[in-house]
Amino acid sequence: MTTLLNEVAMTQDLTRPSLSDALTERVLELIRSDGLRAGDRLPSVRELAERFAVTAPTLREALRRLEATGAVRMRHGSGVYVGAGLERVVIPNPNVRRLAGGQLLQLLDARLLIEPPLAAMAARRADPADLARLRSILEQAGQHLRGEDAELNQINMTFHRAAAHAAGNDVLDEVIASLLSLHATEQREILRLFDDRVRDHEEHLAILAAIEDGDARAAEELMRTHLTDVKRVIEKRLD
Known part of the structure; x- marks a missing residue:
């Protein structure tokens, strides 16, 4: 009976919101109720701690949790600001290990599905600003075909992210942005293995x-063929 009571108590402890949980929610409520946007400054840590009747270290713990998701940014000597990731619905895992060879192909499979x-949605919905950005990115890529792998890869991934953004679906835009930014090292490896910069650029x-x-x-x-070609080459080089 004692063991059962202990297990129930432990379960209640795990499911009961912590003070830090409650504080993160209150900070988010403050941001939204005050209509703050990305880049806007929040009250100081001391002011927030006094407002929520907690100690400054306790409040900083809650702010660090929000910072990990991009909801706020803490700038040393400057203050706390609303982050660009406040409304993100897809949060990348920064602790994931580097993908192995077979997982590189899985990454390409995921991109092939999305x-x-x-790209079709972008053809239907892209506005002049989207098109101008895509053209500018590829002009920049054309100037870096003989440059460093890392630099060219970053430009190419920016093109893919911009094409996804032009589709107008914020959730899928975040999925692609998360895949490409989180696995930047693997994307550089894919570019190295593919080893045909001119062909890659022409397909873009x-x-x-x-x-x-x-x-x-x-x-x-064209997007499907492009990614399929890349995957086919990677498969051969990994054999």
Whole structure:
């Protein structure tokens, strides 16, 4: 009986919101009720601690939890600011290990499921600002075809992220952004193994042309073919 009571008590402790949990919610409520946006400054740690009747160290713990998700940014000597990740619905795991060879292919499989339909959506929905950004990115990529792998890879991934963003689906945009930013090292490895910068660039240009033409079917097929070609080469080089 005692053991059962102890187990019940432990379960209640685990499910009961902690003070830090409650504080994170109150800080979020403050941000939203005051209509604060990314980049806006919050009251100081001391002011917030007094407002919520807690100690400054306890409040800092809650703020660090919010900072880990991008909801706030703590700048030493400056203050606490609303972060760009406040409304994110997809949170990347910064502790994940580097992907092995087989997982590189799984990463490409995931992109194959998501990016071609997004390219089609971009062809239907992209506005002039989206198109101008995509053109600018590829112009920059063309100037770096003989540059460093890391620099060119960053530009290429920016193109894929911008194409996903142009589709107008915030959740899927976040999924692609999370995959590409979190696994930047693996993406550089994919570029190294693919080892055909000119072909890669030309395929990006073809995708952009289809998006600019508003040809959803062509944009989707070109993106699928592009990623399938990359995966096929990676499979051969990993054998």
